[in-house]
Amino acid sequence: MRKYADLQSKKRLRAVFIIFLFSITLVIGKLFHVQIIKHEWLKAKAEENWDREIPFGAIRGEINDRNGELIVGNRLAPTLYFMPSQNRQPEKAAIELAAILKTDSKKLLEKMTKKEYMVKLAPEGKNITKEQADEIAKLQIEGLYTGIDFTRNYPNDDLLARLIGFTGYDGQGLAGIEYAYDEILQGTGDKIRMYTDARAVPLPHVDDGFQTGDNGATIELTIDVEMQKIMERELIQAMEKYDSTQAVGIIMNPKTGEILSLASMPSFHPTAYQEVDPSIYNRNLPVWMTFEPGSTFKILTLAAGLEEKVIDLHDEHFHDPGYTMVANAKLRCWKRSGHGHQSFLEVVENSCNPGFIEIGQRLGGEKLDAYIRNFGFGETTGSGIAGEAKGILFSKEGFGPVEQATTAFGQGISVTPIQQVQAVAAAINGGNLYKPYIVKEIKNDKGETLQAFEPELKRRVISEETSAQVREALESVVANGSGRNAFNDGLRVGGKTGTAQKVVDGAYRDGDYIVSFIGFAPADDPELLVYIAVDSPKNSVQFGGVIAAPIVGRIIEEIAPLAGVEKRTDQLEKEYRWGDQITHRVPDLTGMTKDMIGRQLHTYRIEWHGKGEVVKYQMPEPDALMNVDDVIHVYTEE
Known part of the structure; x- marks a missing residue:
């Protein structure tokens, strides 16, 4: 056992x-x-319970012009974060902070005593200045941390504001390009990871970490900042001079559809958008505003008539008594006495309404309507600019004889400025309808191209031969017709005036007009297309040729060198009319002495600069146009 x-x-x-x-x-x-x-996995899980993140604001992508010049960038703007459990004297801290932030200490204290592990002191401590951040750092407040943040920086102040738009409190795009390309511009931001226990006391055995984010992509626009400055200056001056309600301007390369300038006035500063009426920052006028185009629309009727060969500019004539009867309606010309007997080229030069009604009737309603739609009216251009309108055309059922007649000279329909620019570009560039576009390229923060945009041809609308005739006629309008105030010696400007009575609540308002001018240069090979519209001008005769044409002429003169357009001698000379200043070509005085110039018996006023004997150079340059009362400044070799 x-x-x-x-x-x-x-x-x-x-x-x-x-x-x-x-x-x-x-x-x-x-x-x-x-x-x-499982060491690393468990450690990561533990750190998730211990860590407290202090975010660094995302670096939003920049917006540049076509030449890489900064339009919208970023400015360092720190934001304050507070851990209540790490500070035993929040009242004192709140008072010290309030003095620097210039805010109410009670509101700060309320935030700083919340039962949360970390509090963002916003809006009082959000986007503070570097100087404020330096002062706060000297206080050595326990539990107070500074996170890196950024706000938008505008080196050109309010330039392009209604196109660019603005960002909101947390950096999201709320309007314009900032809104349309918000996902592309946004960055993810960096973060500092601090490790603490439940009481927010730092853990000595765990090192703090840093999480790197991604910067937003940069958007390069087709805009030329220098051209935009010229455009906005001219629009501001026009509004002040004529006491107008608003003004619109577009510059486009007619060969590609690239928008070089897009302006709306009045404007605002993106950092102070709350101070203006929402209608200003919500409406980008060149694509949103619709109105009767007036006589600028006649360019398309002309192009259609020439393409269909229903008129001849030089060998066919038309008599204008001042009106035309259409279906018992008396449609008048702007010149009540009429233009009398004239060629169709003179019909264009004089912007004769009955003459264009005749072109429309010869085309017929169906063809005229087809050409209008083929030129891009009645639909958006596809520019990609937020808020673009389609305009209003007559329906086919409502396109009777009177509607056909008024449409032929730009009345009774509603279009946008960008539609007009797109259509006229096609009429003068050889007949190709290009889609307007505003974004040229998108790049990452390393400068690598993510997406590039190229000219997009929609369709051909007229032949090159017809386009050449349109250019010829419109150059004659500027040299001899209603657009003479846009004439610019040597640049061969072509264009067309527009004066449209405003429609309010379905009725025309007496004495209230939108005046416009669309011009291009050089007339034989256009590189620049400029459109200006001034809404409800006062203090002047309300005609596009009087108000808008000189503005376009000045703009083309200033932007031509920026686009590489040089002055030429082979131009259509401006016809002298009674009341015009008498002009002469400047003689070439270089290389001459004072005695030689005196013997030529010039009647010009000449001012001498320098003590030498021989003229080295002169202003104005030889062969330039000058008024008889102008002064020639000559500079000698010394």
């Missing part, structure tokens, strides 16, 4: 020992699994 009992005890001990060894093996295996195999 004893031997049997000993044997049983040994078996039990052996079993216990085996179980013990197995348990030890399991424990060691588990420890190995936890501490070696």
Whole structure:
């Protein structure tokens, strides 16, 4: 019995020992699994419970012009974060901070005593200045941390504001390009990771970390900043001079559809958009505003008539008594006495309404309507600019004889400025309708191209031969017709005036007009197309040729060198009319002495500069146009 009992005890001990060894093996295996195999995963999980993130504001992508010049950038603007559990004197801290932030200490204290592990002191401590951040750092307030943040920076102030738009409180795009390309411009931002216990006390055995984010992409526009400055200056001056309600301007490359300038006045500063009426920052007028185009629309009727060969500019004539009867409606010319007997080129020069009604009637309603739609009216241009309108055309059922007649000279329909620019570009560039576009390229923060945009041809609307005739006629309008105030010596400007009576609540308002002018240069090979519209001008005769044409002429003169357009001698000379200043070509005086110039018996006033004998250079330059009362400044070699 004893031997049997000993044997049983040994078996039990052996079993216990085996179980013990197995348990030890399991424990060691588990420890190995936890501490070696799952170490990093468990550590990461623990750190997630310990970490407290202080965000660095995302670096939003820049917006540049076509030449890489900065339009919208970023400015350092720190934001304050506070850990209530790390500070035993929040009242004192709130008072000290309030003095620097110039805010109410009670509001700050309310935030700083919240039962949260970390509080963002906003808006009081959001986007503070570097100077404020430096002062606050000297206070050494426990539990107060400074996160890096950024706000938008505008080196050109309010330039392009109604196109660019603005960002909101947390950096999201709320209007314009900032809104339309918000996802592309947004960055993810960096973060500092601090490790603390439940009481927000830093853990000594864990190092703080840094998480790197991604910067937003940069958008390069087709806009030329220098051209935009010229455009906005001219629009501001026009509004002040004529006490107008608003003004619109577009510059386009007619060969590609690239928009070089897009302006709406009045404007606002993107950092102070709350101070203006929402209608200003919500409406980008060149694509949103619709109105009767007036006589600028006649360019398309002319192009259609020439393409269909229903008129001849030089060898066919038309008599204008001052009105035309259409279906018992008396449609008048702007010149009540009429233009009398004239060629169709003179019809264009004089912007004669009955003459264009005749062109429309020869085309017929169906063809005229087809050409109008083929030129892009009645639908958006696809420019990608937010808020673009389609305009309003007559329905086919409502396009009767009177509607056909008024449409032919730009009345009774509603179009946008960008539609007009797109259509006229096609009429003068050889007949190709290009889609207008505003974004040239999108690049990442390393400068690598993510997406590039190229000219997009929609369709051909007229032939090159017809387009050449249109250019010829419109150059004659500027040299000899209603657009003479846009004439610019040597640049061969072509164009067309527009004067449209405003419609309010379905009725024409007396004495209230939108005056416009669309011009291009050089007339034989257009590189620049400029459109200006001034709404409700006062203090002047309300005609596009009087108000808008000179503005376009000045703009083309200033932007031509920026586009590489040089002055030429082969131009259509401006026809003298009674009341015009008498002009002469400047003689070449370089290389002459004072005696030689005196013997030529010039009647010009000449001012001498320098003590030398021989003229080295002169202003104005030789062969330039000058008024008879102007002065020629000559500079001698010394």
